[in-house]
Amino acid sequence: MRDLSNPLKVIDLLSDGECHSGEELAAIFGITRAAVNKYIKLIREWGVELTSVPRKGYQLTYPLDLLKFAKIEHFYTQHTDKPINLDVIPVIDSTNQYLLERLNTLSTGFACVAEYQQAGRGRRGRQWFSPFASNLYLSMYWRLEQGPAAAMGLSLAIGIVIAQVLREISGQDIKVKWPNDLYLNDKKLAGILVEIAGKTGDVAHIVIGMGINLRMHNPNQDIVNQAWSNLGDIDRNLLVAKLLYRLRDALYCFETEGLSAFIKQWQPLDNFADRPVKLIIGETEIKGIAKGINEQGALLLEQNGILKAYIGGEISLRADNTK
Template sequence: MRINQNLLKLIEILADGQFHSGEELATYFDITRAGINKYIKVLREWGLVLSSIQGKGYCLASKLDLLNEVKIKQYYQSDNRIEILPIIDSTNQYLLDRIDSLKSGDCCVAEFQTQARGRRGRQWFAPFGSNLYFSMYWRLEQGIAAAMGLSLVVGIVVADILRELSGQDIKVKWPNDLYLQDKKLAGILVESASKTGDCAHVIIGIGVNLMMTQPDTNIVNQKWINLGEVDRNLLVAKIAQILKVKLLEFEQKGLAPFIKDWSRLDNFANRPVKLLIGNDIIRGIAKGINEQGALLLEQEGKIKAYIGGEISLRSDE
């Protein structure tokens, strides 16, 4: 759509963090000042924070580090596809719809998701250009059973990359979140596609809060935190590169080689937690994971393993 092309061009112009007058912008796009006001309204709906001052024009709250294919390729030379999608409903869905044309390690990354989703179909807040929205396709030759623990491996990989780039103490939370200062920093969503044959086709979605402001409280209803400013193009390249290597290792050796890393990064290790399973609440002390990816919980001196898709882990301190 032409309007989306104009909106993306407007973002490119405003990305420098400087003021641009309404008159200048109206002339550039050959529309009225009222038309520019409508464009600005849409950008705000996309989650961008803009200020407007009479006589000066419009300005983003901070510069935008827009995704750039050339920059990503400078950091990571690969025969795998890394596709940049300015506006998309969902990066996971985009790859799910194209599985027949993908090979393991192919990725896509977006500036803005209109229908972003998290675990159990929950809506995910995805403002334009503020965070990381990344998905990778992977084919598991051993079948869907081999995917057990995959989200834990992804969490370890992303946590270590974010620690390296930011210097901050990022932790993992079972089974699919990253935490910083006991607040949610990132989420991981692994989805499988229904295909015939023995192998499993999975899409790994990763969302990281980087420079998010004013999230929709109807969607973001837990404590959250931003990582802060990092080179998003470098971040995309590192995740694509290192995740591919680690997934190959996971396929060959399973979860066992990653358990020490999980222990090193575990946000709730040896802390009181509660598991929400349906209407039940189970309390205990978190004791890491086993080789099947189950959460280990100490209760009255005994260790019990919990695993399954409908379990939520919370602090009980």
């Protein structure tokens, strides 16, 4: 595996917001100016925006709030005496894939968080735009003894918990969107990807991944092709800690009560509650009024006074702006 320690140290040095010359960086690492330029090029490829100031050096276009295990652990232990069980990995292919490749060695509740994903993914294998230190990329492993069938509606419960945490930490009106997104001001703020390994009748190994937009700048429009929002300038280390202990508490609750324990919390957070929407199923559009979810996690759609439930993996929910 390629050694990325020096480029990461360059980012750490630049995170103070000051200018650092190429000569200074070369001296610190005992390398040539040409090698420093290679590090700078790689860092820019990760999505870090740098300016080159003539006769002064390199400076971040905007400050970075870097993830630090010690800071996350400090916030986490203020709320629980349970061990944190977290890997902080600056550069990774995918936080979900990292856990999926280690299922047999993980304890329930183990998590990993990254600054940058080289191969982040969303639903249906779509690429997930993952610039360095601009957003939050977090995955958690959970062992569900009841098996895969007991995970029905899990992404909805997770969405509720994440929305509540983001509302508390930012003071903004974060909403949930069926089945696995969070919205702010009618724009996508975060996505959730739940992946399950295990056969019917066996233990379910569940990996819950999330990507949350915090301070994203100039995203690749070939990847981010819908309206999006940023949560804004918050303490990322505090956010990780709060998500970890709140999600763990919620997952213990889900184990015993399932989605039914979360149903009442969905409606006040539902971005499309009582609004005209359309479901896109392949080439078909189905229009109606969104009326929340049922205990199986299905979307309830009112059509001509009749309530019908829709559930499935290939359904997309959109606002119906034709009226």
